[in-house]
Amino acid sequence: xxxxxxRHGSVAALVAGAAVEALAFCFGWIEPSFGLxxxxxxxxxxxxxxxxxxAFHAPPLSWPWMRKLQxxxxxxxxxxxxxxxLLFLPIWFLVPNLAVAAGLVALVFGAAASASALFGMMLAxxxxxxxxxxxxxxxxxxxxxxxxxxxxxxxxxxxxEKHWFGVSNPTLDGVFGTFRGPDASEKSxxxxxxxx
Numbered sequence: 001x002x003x004x005x006x007r008h009g010s011v012a013a014l015v016a017g018a019a020v021e022a023l024a025f026c027f028g029w030i031e032p033s034f035g036l037x038x039x040x041x042x043x044x045x046x047x048x049x050x051x052x053x054x055a056f057h058a059p060p061l062s063w064p065w066m067r068k069l070q071x072x073x074x075x076x077x078x079x080x081x082x083x084x085x086l087l088f089l090p091i092w093f094l095v096p097n098l099a100v101a102a103g104l105v106a107l108v109f110g111a112a113a114s115a116s117a118l119f120g121m122m123l124a125x126x127x128x129x130x131x132x133x134x135x136x137x138x139x140x141x142x143x144x145x146x147x148x149x150x151x152x153x154x155x156x157x158x159x160x161e162k163h164w165f166g167v168s169n170p171t172l173d174g175v176f177g178t179f180r181g182p183d184a185s186e187k188s189x190x191x192x193x194x195x196x
Contacts, residue, residue, distance in 0.1 A: 005133050008088045013095070014122050014129070021119040033116040036109065040120025043101060048128055049172035053165040060195050075194045081157045087136055088129055098122070124168075131168040151182070160188040 005011055025032040056074035060067050073093060077086045101121060106114035134141060135153040149168070156164035163180045166173045173179035 001137070001139060004084070005130065008084070008129075009091045010089045010094045011126070011129055013091055014126050018119060018122045018126065021115060021122070024115070025119075030115045031112065032119070033113060036105075036113050036116035037120035037123075040101075040105070040117035040122075041124035042120075043105075043117070044121045044124035044128070045169050046172070047097075047101075048124075048168065049166050049176070052167065053176075053178065057161065057165075057194065078157065078161065078192055078194050081192075082136055084133075084136075087132060089125070094125070098125075128168040135167070155180075155182060155185075157191055159191065160185045161191045161194060162188065 006015065021030070024030040052074075056070075058070070060070060072086070072090065077083075080086060098118065098121060102114045102118045105117040109117070131149060132153070134146070135150045141147050141150055149170075152164055152170055153167050156167075159182075160180075163178045163185050164170070164173060165178050170179060
């Protein structure tokens with residue numbers, strides 16, 4: 001199970017990037033900042049919710065090439081939620097977004113700070129990818145929290161695509177009113193076919 005997870009391009013790239021940064025921290029080539037590592041993780045968790053709700057669930061765009069991107073990034077994942085090739089963030093989406101985020105952190109906090117923030121982002125994305133992976137494979141998590149978060153995400157796919165946007169963290173669903181109990185939302189007819 002874990003080896004299948006590691007085989008996917010974006011996951012392998014994240015593991016490699018985080019490992020390089022961890023080595024740089026260990027050997028003293030880069031001075032780590034726990035606060036900026038935490039900031040990087042928090043920035044990802046904010047973007048996880050925002051991207052999922054407002055970008056990945058946006059109505060189809062006018063341009064055919066953009067609609068194709070929307071399908072690959074999320075619409076097709078709703079059509080076939082168990083297809084692993086549609087589950088993970090594509091590397092062509094992940095790398096530019098990480099670069100832009102690291103660049104923005106560098107503008108605000110300086111270039112040295114961006115390494116720590118980038119490390120936090122990569123760890124948070126790995127956490128997201130793992131939770132998302134476990135939610136969509138035939139595996140029953142061993143912990144109560146693991147089972148709960150799996151069911152939480154699957155509600156988004158099989159009950160209503162209008163709720164439960166937090167894949168690895170439900171906090172912002174509570175903040176923005178998209179949190180529901182398991183029986184508090186009517187079953188949507190469009191969970192598998194967004195905007196059809």
